[in-house]
Amino acid sequence: MKKRSLFTLLLGLFIFFNQANAQLTIITGPEGSATYQMAQDIKTYCKIDIAISPTEKLVDGFRNLQAGKVCFMQYDILQNELYNDLKNGTKNAEKSDLLLPLGNEEIHLIALSESDIRDFSGLNGKKVGVGKAGETMRQTVQVLKSLSKSKWTDVEYSGREAIKALLNKEIDAMFFIGNAPDEKLTVFSKLPGANETLRLVPIEEKSLEGSYTSTTIRASTYKWADYQIETYAAKLVLVAIGTEDIKSPESQQYIKLLTQLKTHIKTLQRSGHRSWRRVSFVFDGLNWNRHIAAQQVFDPKIPTEKKTDEKKK
Numbered sequence: 058m059k060k061r062s063l064f065t066l067l068l069g070l071f072i073f074f075n076q077a078n079a080q081l082t083i084i085t086g087p088e089g090s091a092t093y094q095m096a097q098d099i100k101t102y103c104k105i106d107i108a109i110s111p112t113e114k115l116v117d118g119f120r121n122l123q124a125g126k127v128c129f130m131q132y133d134i135l136q137n138e139l140y141n142d143l144k145n146g147t148k149n150a151e152k153s154d155l156l157l158p159l160g161n162e163e164i165h166l167i168a169l170s171e172s173d174i175r176d177f178s179g180l181n182g183k184k185v186g187v188g189k190a191g192e193t194m195r196q197t198v199q200v201l202k203s204l205s206k207s208k209w210t211d212v213e214y215s216g217r218e219a220i221k222a223l224l225n226k227e228i229d230a231m232f233f234i235g236n237a238p239d240e241k242l243t244v245f246s247k248l249p250g251a252n253e254t255l256r257l258v259p260i261e262e263k264s265l266e267g268s269y270t271s272t273t274i275r276a277s278t279y280k281w282a283d284y285q286i287e288t289y290a291a292k293l294v295l296v297a298i299g300t301e302d303i304k305s306p307e308s309q310q311y312i313k314l315l316t317q318l319k320t321h322i323k324t325l326q327r328s329g330h331r332s333w334r335r336v337s338f339v340f341d342g343l344n345w346n347r348h349i350a351a352q353q354v355f356d357p358k359i360p361t362e363k364k365t366d367e368k369k370k
Contacts, residue, residue: 081310082108084118084128086193091236091332092129092293095159098329103317114191120149124298124307127156127314131193132292132343133200133268154299154348156311157318160335161270161290163237164197166258168230169223177260180209186219186231187211194234197291201232204264216241223255230258234291236332238278251281259286270342292343293332303349311350319354 083099085092088111096109110126112118119128119138138150168174174183188195192215202209214222219231233242245251257274269289276285297311318325318336325333338355340347 079125079306079310080106080108081314082110082126084110084112084115084122084126086115086129087111087113091162091330094330095129095332098325098333099314099318102324102329103314103321105314105317107314115193116191116196119153119296122149122153122296122298124300124305125310127295127297127311129159130294130296131162131197132294132345134193134196135294135296135345136268137196137200152298153296154346154351155294155340155343156297156348156351157295157315157336157338158340158343159293159295160236160332160337161272161292162234162332163272163274163290164201164260164269164288165233165235165237165239165242165274166230166260166288167223167233167242168256168258169226170253170256172229172256174230174258176258177205177207177262179258180207180230183209183229184212184227185209186214186222186228188215188219188232189213194232197234198232200268201265204268205262206264236335237274242279246280248281252283255281257282257284257286260288262289265289294343294345297348297350299346299348301349303353308348308350308353311348312353315350315354 083096085096087093090111092115093109093111096107099105100107100109110118115129116134116138119130122128135150135153142148142150166177166180174180187198190213194215195213201207212222212228214228214231219228219233222228223231233239235241245255248254257279270292272288272290274282274286274288277283298307300308302308319338322333322336326336340355
């Protein structure tokens with residue numbers, strides 16, 4: 058009996074230490090994406106032993122999120138997943154907490170200069186490049202369309218395919234989401250007369266407030282657009298499965314990750330992907346539970362058990 062108890066104790070300790078030393082996995086977008094490069098930066102500059110798990114459809118990675126894994130997500134898609142949970146009786150979003158806000162990515166709406174599309178409402182009745190099925194951008198555009206009750210025709214073009222279709226007048230406009238100035242759009246500057254061919258269209262739609270952050274793309278952010286426009290930005294966040302156990306192996310992994318990010322943020326901003334320049338560790342405007350690990354790292358003076366966050370709505 059004593060041998061069995063000793064064996065059980067040793068087995069429990071073995072499992073605990075294995076979990077404590079398990080490699081943290083970061084789920085990102087496809088190789089070459091901003092989130093994939095940011096994960097590579099964490100591995101390079103923060104000296105953390107992590108596994109990077111790229112996926113073509115980031116939302117699928119999120120839906121399969123488990124303890125010991127963290128996932129990049131856009132806040133609007135996270136909110137949309139919660140809506141789907143409530144509608145379908147699932148708990149994909151409800152079980153997740155925020156680890157870190159990672160800044161914003163501007164929503165670009167591009168049309169031909171000769172087009173009569175002068176604002177967001179001008180998309181009604183038009184053919185619009187919205188991204189491929191499963192892409193993060195496609196999901197964001199669908200949220201935009203739903204919130205604004207717009208009635209354009211979706212055309213599944215993205216990236217260079219959408220640019221080609223726009224220039225050939227196969228579509229009337231296209232969406233693009235990325236940190237301005239994004240190199241995929243700066244290429245337009247090489248086109249002769251680009252400033253007379255293309256136009257950035259402002260997005261000033263009150264129904265988008267709450268899910269998105271109002272922002273400005275300033276004049277000459279792109280050489281082909283020498284004017285300022287108002288638009289919205291999608292918030293990028295890092296999420297993990299929520300827990301109330303600060304001492305769990307997973308919570309300790311997340312604390313280590315966040316502590317290293319906090320310690321090395323200047324290096325990441327100087328030498329890593331430019332998205333790091335927008336990280337400020339401020340959770341304002343995010344009506345979602347903060348993970349207990351994030352509370353421990355960013356509010357160290359407040360006892361963990363006394364910390365509360367707004368409930369998800």
